[in-house]
Amino acid sequence: MREVGERATFTAALRVSEFRALWAAELLSVLGDQLARVALAVLVFHRTDSAALTGLTYALTFVPTFLGGILLGGWGDRRPRREVLIHTDLVRAVLLALMVIPGLPLAVLCVLVAVMTLFGGPFKAAQQALLPEVLPGDLYLTGMALRNVTSQSAQVMAFAGGGLLVAAVDPVLGLAVDAATFAVSAVLIRFGVRSRPAAGAAGVATGPRHHLGRVAAGMGTVWRDPVLRALVGLNWLAGFYIVPEALAAPYAAGLGAGVAVVGWLMAADPIGSVVGAVVFGRRWVPEGMQLRLLGLLGVGAGLPLVLCATQPGVVVTMVLFGVSGMLATGYNIMGTVTFVRRVPDGQRAQASGLNSTGLITVQGLGATAAGVLADVIGPAHAIAAFGAAGALVAAPLAWAWHRARGRLRQTGEAVT
16 A cells, blocks of 8 residues: 555556556566567567568557457446456467467468457457556656656566577467466466456446447547647657567568567667656656657657668667657657556547557558558668658647647646
8 A cells, every 4th residue: 555645656556456457467468478479479570580470460460459459448437447358368279279389371370360369459448447546646756657667677578588499499388388377377467456346337337339330439538639639640640760670581581681680679669668667667757848849859859760761770760769759659659658547447448459559550551551561661761751651640649738738727627
């Protein structure tokens, strides 16, 4: 239990036993997921020698989440959120276990990956809706930053270690590890998070009773609010900034580097994200200033990637990827916290499903488009092109965010 007056530190957040269980479960799942992504990227590129197919396969670990978040995200408003987390974890564990069957055709593997990713949508939606209940007040922002630090650190370990592991053994092992992490995650949530009634059972859920009507109502809530609209747009810039990870294998090949370097290139962005989470999540930058800087950080995250057109080498490339990741994390953490706080609890899972799974989906679409472009102009120039495009798209979004905040100040309404 948190002491009155205690600072909202990472340690204080971890003293909350429910958050500790959710944090540990997510950490395990992220480790497994990123290891599996390295395995899939290397497996497909070695089989096909195609950047487009590599990007497409990588996209399958992102894109279907959006469909799940839109159509199934409301489960977290109509059913107990802990129950949704446990069930979706178990389903994904079973699907991943099927992927380790020897001799499984690549096409079947891709279908299983897509279906497994679909169930990530309702999981993300329920998780985002549950966290403000588990971490009240200013602990919520700190907890979100801690989640980012640990998940990005896990990505660094999984990407870097995954490259070495995949180089030494069959990539299918990474999929088996991922299946085990989902099973353990379900156990941690079952015994570490207390059961709460569904928002609807508590009389909180709002909107139509028909499923598609609730989906439309959740989307309408976001669209009608200029603050939520701008925040979603900024968060979805990740569709441009995921490209370095998606093209790491062909980019490394263009530099004449080995398989192990693929993991390190994939790890560079998460390393930068860890730095960004510490800088922004621990309030080294005051919350009010973070809100003012959201749009500018969105623009800035694309600029380092433009320099990749010169193919500056592994070390400099990692620095560029890292700076981009740091700036992107700066706007993503505060943007997500502000979004979730602003949405009414009865629509929180549905709206969070749109925001969080949309973010995952645009990353998949960006990876696919970047793979196609890389086959035409090369991976280095494709990364640079997406960085420039991201900065250009971010500029009007930054202006929209500035205007939305200005209107709220005039009416005396708080952003969150």
